[in-house]
Amino acid sequence: GEPAHTTLRLPYGPRIERDAQTGRAELHYVHEDVLVARGVVLQPHISAHRVAYAQEQRARPPSTQRLLGVFAIFFSLALALTAYLRKFGQNRLKLLRTQVGLFIVLGVLLFFSKLGLLFTSLPELWLPVSALPLWVATAFDRRTAFLVTMISSFIVASLMQLDLILLSVLLTRGMAATLLYLDRKHPRHMVFSGLLGGLCAALVYVAISYTVEGSFDFLADLKRLASSDLLACVGGGVVSGAIAALLRSFVARVLGQVPRERLLDLTDLEQPLLTRLATEAPGTWEHSRAMANLAEQAASAIGADALLTRVGAYYHDIGKTIQRSYFVENLGPDEQSPHDELDPEVSADAIMAHVVVGTKLMREGGLPEPVVEFAYTHHGTQLVEYFWNKCLQQGNPKELDESAFRYPGMKPQTKETAILMVVDSIEAASRTVETPNRDTFEAMIQRIVFTKLASGQLDESGLELMDMRIIINRMTDTLVNMNHHRIKYQWQAKRAEEFGVPSSAMNRPSAPEIQIHGSSTMPPSLPPGSEEAEAENESLNELARTASSAVRRVRDDDVA
Known part of the structure; x- marks a missing residue:
């Protein structure tokens, strides 16, 4: 076979799978959503029908109705954010150049998030979306950071067909990191806030797993190391804080702030x-x-x-x-x-x-x-x-x-x-x-x-x-x-x-x-x-x- 050019994923959700011993079809909630990692040579034993389905869905051009729906959702979110900033934004948030800078940062973050989904096999919970609200909280205020967290989390989750787990983790991690970001003068506190946000996200992840599936195997999850969802929840927060700290001065200039x-x-x-x-x-x-x-x-x-x-x-x-x-x-x-x-x-x-x-x-x-x-x-x-x-x-x-x-x-x-x-x-x-x-x-x-x-x-x-x-x-x-x-x-x-x-x-x-x-x-x-x-x-x-x-x-x- 040929190596996969991009990573093939399925969103978190129920899967009907047949038990190899009993032959009965059972309903499972699948966490391992990576079908094939980028660069892996496709072999006949790799769930050929699922790979074919994913490839077909990706190759098939989206319908006009779907494109219009996606555009309407994204446009509505952008319009809501702009209206909020113009009416309720504090200080420089009402200025057009500040709003343009904020949308540029949001767009760049979403672009690299999509690249991460396509070209890495890591769980999508590693995506450092929480860096954006930390930047906004530093430059402006926490209320705006909360709104930006909701919008960015929803958009990123839409890249994975509105994955419930991903949306919940990103919302929790972004809001918790913003709320616990107490010292905004020193960049190192961004990393600490990201860590705390990641821990909160891990708790929410476990709670949702118990609610939906009725159980959660901690040891089995942690043994997967880089593919562990718990480690991804916490590690994504740390990575978000580290990126926010490293790029703080540059993003501040884009947002119209002075480092x-x-x-x-x-x-x-x-x-x-x-x-x-x-x-x-x-x-x-x-x-x-x-x-x-x-x-x-x-x-x-x-x-x-x-x-x-x-x-x-x-x-x-x-x-x-x-x-x-x-x-x-x-x-x-x-x-x-x-x-x-x-x-x-x-x-x-x-x-x-x-x-x-x-x-x-x-x-x-x-x-x-x-x-x-x-x-x-x-x-x-x-x-x-x-x-x-x-x-x-x-x-x-x-x-x-x-x-x-x-x-x-x-x-x-x-x-x-x-x-x-x-x-x-x-x-x-x-x-x-x-x-x-x-x-x-x-x-x-x-x-x-x-x-x-x-x-x-x-x-x-x-x-x-x-x-x-x-x-x-x-x-x-x-x-x-x-x-x-x-x-x-x-x-x-x-x-x-x-x-x-x-x-x-x-x-x-x-x-x-x-x-x-x-x-x-x-x-x-x-x-x-x-x-x-x-x-x-x-x-x-x-x-x-x-x-x-x-x-x-x-x-x-x-x-x-």
Whole structure:
């Protein structure tokens, strides 16, 4: 005979076989579904009629009705998954590129599962389908991982004519591994979760065998070694965990996530963009570092990605390096603000331009898109209140609409970017608190959070009310700890007495006069000066108009 080109299998189920001694036909549930392994030479004694039947079924082209049925099932599953992600998906799951990446990973996994069925003689229970929910649980959340487990298990089982045992094992193994996957930071825990999921699947396999057949021979099954179904249940879980751990970084990129190693690399203060920010806009850099500490604490408290939030805080204001003097935190003690000579709408456009410029710089610097997202969402569609109020105080001579003073967006799409938006205002406002204690900090934080909530800035972020309560409490604790009192040294007390400074003032942290909500703060506007100032004003106007046009295009180009 000729060697078999592919492995021939029959799904688990009842078989009518004739007893060789009694000659009676008996009903058996067959576990050894491999008829002929790939490469085995076909001989007359190898169940010729069963081999012929399997070969005929494989060679015969499927009917149109069957193809339509399979297509309808797969299409319905894909549509259901997409609808769930669009409506109930958290954070980045609502983005089209994330959904496309998820379907690509699912398709590749199914492709290799089919190859495993065709070209190996191992039991199909070895298929590492549980790797997919582990990846999804790492990148997103467990609820989505459960749904992906059900869909992938059903599709793989359909490759074996909806094998009941295979479907039950894959469902149990995937859900148990996801549920027991407690530490999502370290890849080695994927293997441990896969092992636990495999043990749970083995228990379910034995339970089904007892239910259907009334018995199960443990020793006979284990003696089959690689062909053992129990070992396949457990080993498939371990293999799933190992594959998930090995390919974790690669799959994370496909799913639109940033690997932890890459994020740690971006926290290096010698990164070119961070060096540039610290050199050219030192005030902004100090603000970003303070924000990073606050935002990381808030993200950790609600179970968000704390490391990604810290990285986003470092880079979100990189656009301020282009025109550093437009932002008051970068002005020297005697340095005049260019906004003194600018019209309010031009100043607002110049301020808003740092979002567009920052997005451009970060993309040119090769930063991952989830990090770039912090740049164009940390102001959302907020109003630059200072310059809008200044425009109203001047009588709004050009009859401008409020929309001319709003950031172009987008609104925060993830919990991490929403946290950064809130912390951006909290960090700036905390510097103006005259009496830094728990009550004043808590009142200030509540006002900022509820203002952004009422204005709709957090609608698309996935933050829940419980998350906001936790963030408020954690931010309050952090600010209280940052502004704790210290006992003054003896030489300080003596020095204070010489200058007539009250003793209580030595124990109070200083608070710079910064008071702009929703944007970088600006000093009070002054009337135009000399002709030189007017000429400088016109030059700055032209520069700001260029930035304004970029802001107007951001929704359709850079950001969208």
